[in-house]
Amino acid sequence: MTPNTVAFRSTRVLVRALVLAAGAALAATASAASAADEAYMLDAALWRGEVAGSTNGHWPADGWLRLTLGLSAIEVRATDAGDAHDRQDAYFLRVPGVAVVPGVRRSYRMTPAVAQPRLDREYQLMLGRTPFGFTASDADGALSYTIRYAGEDHVYVLGRAGEATTVRAVADIDGDTQPDFIVDVGEQTYLLLSRPAVPGRNAPTAELWAARESR
Incomplete structure (x- = not known):
């Protein structure tokens, strides 16, 4: 060599x-x-345990919003990883590319009939002066929500047929005057924002990441 x-x-x-x-x-x-x-929605326990004050770099440090749910309104506030908020009913949301206007948003005053929707029944409701409707359907092996506003249907396939579902909240979270939903399907919670939605089929805006002890 x-x-x-x-x-x-x-x-x-x-x-x-x-x-x-x-x-x-x-x-x-x-x-x-x-x-x-990536879009994220975290519960308060996971936020405190892994994001607030953390320096591990696993989660993005900026671009977060804090959603605090009340009986008649949802408060939307900009926040960051330094927020040690201690409310158990808060969600922490990050949706890059989606403009969400901070503020206090009137929410639909939930009734048991709406919170536990009957499958394949259309609910026609009002959010302030905005009419909207939705139907939870259990067909073709899947559980889906069809949300109707501004003359268009917006469809979300969220789980398997037979899974239980609950509507947690309806409010104009993103500030575009149209209804946004937080719903449970099976063991998971989904956020359905109207601003990024298109007529027809949509993916959920975000899926809840929760600390194990809180689920």
């Missing part, structure tokens, strides 16, 4: 190592960018 051969092989190994390192760096950057772009 000649010295030139050894130098060539060493250079090739070095180049391969640099390529692998660059690939790993790009993957890490892409993973961080993906986390920053």
